[in-house]
Amino acid sequence: MLDLNKRWAGLAALASSGVLVLTACGGGSVGDETKANEEKIAEAGGTCGDFNIIVNPWVGFTADAYVVGAVAEEKLACNVTYLDLKEGGPSYQALKSGDGDVILEEWSHAEELKAAEDGGYAQDVGSPGNVGIIGWYVPQWLAEDHPDIMEWENLNDYADEFETSESDGKGQFLGSDPTFTQYDEAIVENLDLDYKVVFSGGETATVQAFKKAQENKEWLIGYFWEPQYIHAEVPMERVSLPPYEEGCDADKSAVACDYAETELKKVARTEFIESDSTAAALVQNFSWTNEDQNQVASYITSEGMSPEDAAARWIEENPDKVEAWLPQ
């Protein structure tokens, strides 16, 4: 037999804790906030409705997405949803299915973009203002101690120093995330460099490697890029490769030049951008600089703020820029 007293004691505890919580709860009412939200929508002029922002997994992108999202939520009363997706395939799939409205920082998925434009479901809607810089980087201490390392011609002299357990007796060149645009293996081969490309596998891994190399004065050369928040925290220098010329990267297996600087793109779902949603205008107007983005990113990473809080702080500090994005 179960002990009945025990059972009733349990019940009483449950019920009384429920009542306790009830009486402890004060605060506003759901009705009031609903009304406030309705007013905000009326005030915003024009309706926004659902606004689904795709977020690719790097902090700079998070900064783009949450700043645009916060503006849409606060000023336009949109119902913002963030979709966390890998770049390339999955992100375009979201545009195609209509689940996602916009990719705010598209680097280089030419093939997917072309397929989207041919298919008529998404299109390039200009630049977010950021310039994507990809290149070969070394930690700052290395650039200072061995200035001649900054020219690719001298890299072979130092190949031994970059040797690791992963590099088969050659110098190690640290490649990055499998999803990023990179053809370092071709560059190494075509410039006759005595290096082996080892892939870090992800942004986190690459960032950790550069951080550690700067702190412990370790030898490291690898693929890195801007805009990226870690530049503010871990100084690094870009090694010069043979300068990029139009078309020198046409044949990916014959590349022997530096990466091109790319104007990043905003890619939006066609139906969304042509709709009368106020968010469509916001997406088209949105533009800022690498510094702006790195600022928000460093709020998130160095100061440990949530993306929402970081975006809110930047918006508060930059009212003019935000004002310019709003639909007229």
Place this chain on the structure above:
Amino acid sequence: MTTATVAPAKQVQPGAVPPPTEPTQGIPRWVWVLTILAGWIVVWSFTKGTDTLALSGQDQTDFHARLSDRVGTFGDNPVTQGIANFINAIIDSLRGLIATPTPPRPAPTIGWLGVTAVATWVGYAVANWRIALLVAASFLAFGLFGFWEDSIDLLIVTLVSVGFAVVIGFPLAILIALSSTAARVVTLGLDLLQTMPTFVYLIFVVILFGIGAPTAVICTLAYALPPIVRISGFGIRDVSPAAIEATDSLGQTTWQRLVKVQIPMARKTIILGLNQTILAALSMAIIASYINGPGLGKPVLSALTRNDFGAGLVPGLLIVLTGIMLDRTTTAASERSERVARGGGEDPRRRRLVLGALLVPVAVAVWYSRYAIDAANFPATTWGRSTADVANSWMGSITSVLDTVAGKLADLVSYGLLNPMESLLADSPWWLSCAGLLLLGVVIGGRKAIVPTVLCLAVIYQLDLWHDTMVVLNMTLVATLLVMVLGVVFGVWMARRRAVDLALRPLLDGGQTIPAFVYLIPVLALFGPTRFTAIVAAVIYAAPAAIKLVADGVRAVSPEVVEAGRSTGSTTWQEITKVQLPMAKGSLVLATNQGLLYVLAMVVIGGLVGAGALGYDVVFGLANGEYAGKGLAAGLSIVLLGIMIDRVMRSAAERAGAGAPARSGSVRSRGFGGWRRSG
């Protein structure tokens, strides 16, 4: 670390059975193994670097390109769209009901207070008041640590997936219980579902079902389906023949027998299958968030991209908490149903009365949570962030202390073990490694291993990723060797000391259930992006299972035998090496086999932290449509590697008379058994 020598001493071929001590006819097996290796090394020294079939990061063969085109033709069909919309509708309405605000309303239809009250009531209804308290505490923790919405999302996705798993899996379980032909076919499919890295079928599922909740549910379903089919099927088939005969004499049909005898009698096993399915579903939380699957995986993944260990640890631990809660609830529910079925324990009328009376405060809580904002949206706290900060500062000081040692250890393993072995496996011409592996497979696994080994090697060759596969095989072998060293050292220790067992169990359960993405950050901070990092991550994931199996095996050695050894004056060392370990050989083989499969399951995650090879290929294929075929080929190569090793090990175990290791599936589904034991 002297006990380390207890592990198979032949470093070059871990994964083999421990050296046979029993007299075998003719030349002992380890002599053959050494001869093959010697021959391999001799040929290798003349031919290394030729015909390795290496393919660099961005290269692919025509076969891969053709496969990519084929993959590209999938998608956009009304059937999968319909299924996706159907799942979406279910998930969306549930989320609107209890998880996400429905604008312009600032809160979901039922706020947190109402949801917590209902869940607590359900916990009481299916189990008892202890479970009700556990449920209430878990739900409050979700809110207090600032992850209310994500936690409820995770529960919704998990429970919907499990619902589908039951609807699809239960008929399959009955089918495999009734027909052994069907059982063979279904089991093969289940093997494939469980060994195929999830990232690989993400490619397909995304193309077919789009992104978000439907894809998350389908991927979770694919991974969580096998346990319920296998375990329930086993339970139904294994109902005592006496009971069946007794009722058969009454002239019942097959259907009557199933519904009236077999299923009711297998109730407990069926619920165990359900329990394992729930836990398997939870372990997909992170992968699902790669394609915007709602749930606690999202904050873990986003913490990883920000390099914020603490911020990932908190939701990671909440996933573990969700697991404990669901595990204990289903277990208690099954015990209760068993008791009620036997007609014991309680007065059903009184119970119904109590449950009914309790509905009143529940209804009040639901009603209140629709109006008051603090009962609708969980009030913000800083618990989550401050816990994260503490975790980060701990991690900082621990990693800085360990830094130099860690680097030395990584170099030792990489230069001493990883590189020489990789050189032999991957720098040999493909035909040499192929021949070497085949011969080793036959020597270790016997004649029964020939067909699976030949088939697997042939298909791996056809998939055009030979070199990458050898690199992965090498890492898998080294990781398994480390797993077994840990397994033997800690397993024996736990078996011999009750206190050690009690102290370690919770840690082991934690290692198995906390998402790998959480500990990737500290491991990366220590070892940088290298193959060794991937190996460490795999060892953390695989070692707990091996340690537990070894501990259970050693403990099962009969006390009389140990006592007999002691009376002849053997030392502790002799007792372990001459009595306990040889007697526990079956467990050692099983632990090695399971360790290998667990390690293989981590290959793709290894690709994210510098291990390259097949893991890299899979992730690369997921992101770039033109490389989808290569990603798929890489995934299949991992599966084939797993099947090959598993079959060789299994027939080795049979030859050693150790009994076949349990099917990979039943053990791969993680258990929370230890939580119960330690609690």
